[in-house]
Amino acid sequence: MNHELSRSIISAIQGVIGDSQVNLHEPEFKGNERKYLNDCIDSTYVSSVGEYVNLFENKLAEFTNANFAIATTNGTAALHLALVVAGVERGDEVLVPSLTFIATANAVAYCGASPHFVDVDTDSLGIDPIKLNEYLKNTTKLKDGKCTNKITGQPISALIPMHTFGYPAKMEAILEIGDTYKIQIIEDAAESLGSYYKAKHTGTLGKIGIISFNGNKVITTGGGGAILTNDKKIAELAKHLSTTAKVKHKWEFKHDSLGFNYRLPNLNAALGCGQLEVLQEKLENKAKLHQEYKFAFENIDGVNLFEGIPDTRSNHWLNVLILSKKTENILEETLRDLNDAGIASRPVWNPLHKNSTYKNSQHSDLSTTEELSGQIINIPSSPQLLSKS
Numbered sequence: 200m201n202h203e204l205s206r207s208i209i210s211a212i213q214g215v216i217g218d219s220q221v222n223l224h225e226p227e228f229k230g231n232e233r234k235y236l237n238d239c240i241d242s243t244y245v246s247s248v249g250e251y252v253n254l255f256e257n258k259l260a261e262f263t264n265a266n267f268a269i270a271t272t273n274g275t276a277a278l279h280l281a282l283v284v285a286g287v288e289r290g291d292e293v294l295v296p297s298l299t300f301i302a303t304a305n306a307v308a309y310c311g312a313s314p315h316f317v318d319v320d321t322d323s324l325g326i327d328p329i330k331l332n333e334y335l336k337n338t339t340k341l342k343d344g345k346c347t348n349k350i351t352g353q354p355i356s357a358l359i360p361m362h363t364f365g366y367p368a369k370m371e372a373i374l375e376i377g378d379t380y381k382i383q384i385i386e387d388a389a390e391s392l393g394s395y396y397k398a399k400h401t402g403t404l405g406k407i408g409i410i411s412f413n414g415n416k417v418i419t420t421g422g423g424g425a426i427l428t429n430d431k432k433i434a435e436l437a438k439h440l441s442t443t444a445k446v447k448h449k450w451e452f453k454h455d456s457l458g459f460n461y462r463l464p465n466l467n468a469a470l471g472c473g474q475l476e477v478l479q480e481k482l483e484n485k486a487k488l489h490q491e492y493k494f495a496f497e498n499i500d501g502v503n504l505f506e507g508i509p510d511t512r513s514n515h516w517l518n519v520l521i522l523s524k525k526t527e528n529i530l531e532e533t534l535r536d537l538n539d540a541g542i543a544s545r546p547v548w549n550p551l552h553k554n555s556t557y558k559n560s561q562h563s564d565l566s567t568t569e570e571l572s573g574q575i576i577n578i579p580s581s582p583q584l585l586s587k588s
């Protein structure tokens with residue numbers, strides 16, 4: 200191999216962001232983060248009680264236009280809690296794309312349920328609704344009002360679309376499938392804060408949605424997550440279960456069900472309040488960076504910059520290069536050359552059905568997932584990279 204493709208990719212990227220060493224996605228704290236953290240420390244309310252948690256939730260609800268936001272210790276906890284609140288139980292199956300971060304499936308397993316993997320399509324990188332509809336038509340039946348897997352006899356209680364790298368999935372068609380087959384939609388919007396499907400923020404289209412504020416996401420609380428919902432009962436139950444299901448009382452310790460310690464600490468929420476103030480600016484810079492990458496890759500053969508589907512707006516969390524199918528075997532060479540050149544870049548996650556934990560899970564045909572996993576490269580996407588060039 201002659202590294203020709205790597206050379207053109209490297210020069211395209213360096214033409215946009217310069218030639219210093221860069222990471223894939225870095226946080227930045229140039230706003231009021233320090234001030235709020237100091238304030239939090241001075242108040243001594245650094246833990247599970249404090250004003251910043253409520254403030255963070257209100258601001259997040261306002262930004263996403265969700266009726267309610269409940270802050271949690273991380274995105275995985277938010278997803279676990281969302282599934283518990285949605286009533287996913289031991290012995291259920293939950294439909295999950297195989298092309299996602301492992302947390303999506305782990306949250307299902309924490310409920311004692313089984314992830315059941317489905318395929319994605321190349322135009323959204325999210326669940327392929329046409330393929331899913333065909334699959335469900337053939338493999339499920341309605342039994343006692345529940346969608347049931349004809350092979351295992353287990354109920355399929357939820358479907359988790361994930362908005363890959365911030366690019367919205369085909370939600371309209373997915374929601375329709377949910378209605379047709381009586382399957383609840385829980386959105387894994389961990390990566391897509393600031394992404395919209397038509398006019399709606401991702402994570403607010405299904406019954407419940409979740410966001411992650413891990414250090415590598417668009418904005419961070421250190422570690423953190425949130426549940427979004429428009430349903431008051433769901434919101435109240437999620438908050439109750441995230442705080443050990445403790446019944447409100449000045450001094451008594453009574454818990455009315457099996458709860459979790461999933462509440463976001465005040466210290467993390469303080470950081471998040473500072474970050475939310477600069478979110479819009481970050482999104483604008485990420486859009487500009489994406490636009491510049493688009494120009495840079497326009498005339499390069501053998502690779503395409505992923506754009507997402509019409510009627511959506513992406514936060515461009517991680518920019519995605521898709522290698523042409525014929526060049527599939529050079530994924531590894533390209534990754535090595537890019538990383539050697541100081542450009543942090545990575546392939547997509549190992550498809551979940553190929554991880555040992557889930558190798559025996561139920562799954563549909565996953566040919567697009569398998570093909571894409573040999574074609575995807577994420578390239579540096581921090582919004583602050585623009586000013587470095």
Ligand SMILES: *Cc1c(COP(=O)(O)O)cnc(C)c1O
Nearest residue numbers: 273274275300302389390411413
């Ligand atoms: C980051 C992420 C999560 C989990 O979030 P954490 O805050 O790291 O627990 C879940 N799903 C997807 C798709 C993610 O990218």
